[in-house]
Amino acid sequence: MFATVREDVGAVMSRDPACRSPLEVWLCYPGFHALRFYRLAHALWGLRLHLLARIVSELGRWLTGIEIHPAARLGRGVFIDHGMGVVIGETAEVGDDVTLYQGVTLGGTGKDRGKRHPTLQRGVMVGVGAKVLGDITIGENSKVGAGAVVVGSVPANCTVVGIPGRVVRREGQRVGPASHDLEHADLPDPVEDEVTAAFRRLAALERQVRELEARLAERERCRL
Numbered sequence: 001m002f003a004t005v006r007e008d009v010g011a012v013m014s015r016d017p018a019c020r021s022p023l024e025v026w027l028c029y030p031g032f033h034a035l036r037f038y039r040l041a042h043a044l045w046g047l048r049l050h051l052l053a054r055i056v057s058e059l060g061r062w063l064t065g066i067e068i069h070p071a072a073r074l075g076r077g078v079f080i081d082h083g084m085g086v087v088i089g090e091t092a093e094v095g096d097d098v099t100l101y102q103g104v105t106l107g108g109t110g111k112d113r114g115k116r117h118p119t120l121q122r123g124v125m126v127g128v129g130a131k132v133l134g135d136i137t138i139g140e141n142s143k144v145g146a147g148a149v150v151v152g153s154v155p156a157n158c159t160v161v162g163i164p165g166r167v168v169r170r171e172g173q174r175v176g177p178a179s180h181d182l183e184h185a186d187l188p189d190p191v192e193d194e195v196t197a198a199f200r201r202l203a204a205l206e207r208q209v210r211e212l213e214a215r216l217a218e219r220e221r222c223r224l
């Protein structure tokens with residue numbers, strides 16, 4: 001138990017540059033407090049004291065604004081920064097050294113039963129306000145951008161952003177073609193397209209007129 005507490009303190013100190021001492025972690029970090037409630041609630045859940053576990057969990061939510069279901073599985077060195085509004089569902093699995101910011105939801109889609117919450121592997125970071133939904137896996141060391149809504153699994157070492165979440169970096173390399181939407185020099189020009197089409201038709205008509213004139217001239221020659 002002491003080792004777990006030491007790791008939770010170490011996680012805050014190593015990942016939050018604003019943190020200056022272990023005492024500060026004990027006194028000023030709701031994410032750390034929430035983990036204390038969670039670890040007790042999870043132990044009670046393991047002893048099949050489900051209602052008591054839920055009560056401890058609820059007490060933790062009142063005091064920290066962070067809701068972690070006692071049946072969820074959280075690894076070591078997890079860091080919940082700021083924390084307010086974080087929700088971690090019953091069948092969620094959070095690996096070692098994962099970082100979550102305020103407003104993160106590890107939730108269900110509302111359509112499934114059984115395992116219905118996400119699995120975050122070691123070293124994953126989920127940015128402020130992001131929602132990770134359903135029985136999906138976020139691979140090791142991947143990053144979920146602030147505000148993303150992720151509903152599909154993500155491989156290891158990726159960055160996923162947006163709604164719905166899409167992978168934009170894999171192993172540090174940009175993924176997918178460059179966005180032409182933002183390449184102003186390459187924007188389509190409908191007026192230019194129309195003018196080009198009109199010139200093509202004009203050239204075809206000129207060709208037909210020349211052919212008709214040639215045929216008329218030939219007929220005149222024959223008549224003479």
Ligand SMILES: CC(C)(COP(=O)(O)OP(=O)(O)OC[C@H]1O[C@@H](n2cnc3c(N)ncnc32)[C@H](O)[C@@H]1OP(=O)(O)O)[C@@H](O)C(=O)NCCC(=O)NCCS
Nearest residue numbers: 101126127128143144145146147148159161162168169174
């Ligand atoms: C996603 C994030 C982790 C950066 O990851 P990264 O692998 O370094 O990715 P990059 O910064 O190279 O950005 C990759 C692309 O995604 C875009 N992007 C980055 N974050 C984004 C976000 N939250 N939403 C939408 N697009 C985002 C970038 O503009 C970039 O686009 P480009 O490929 O067109 O240039 C970071 O932007 C982020 O969202 N961090 C969350 C931090 C947080 O929650 N802090 C709270 C403190 S209180």
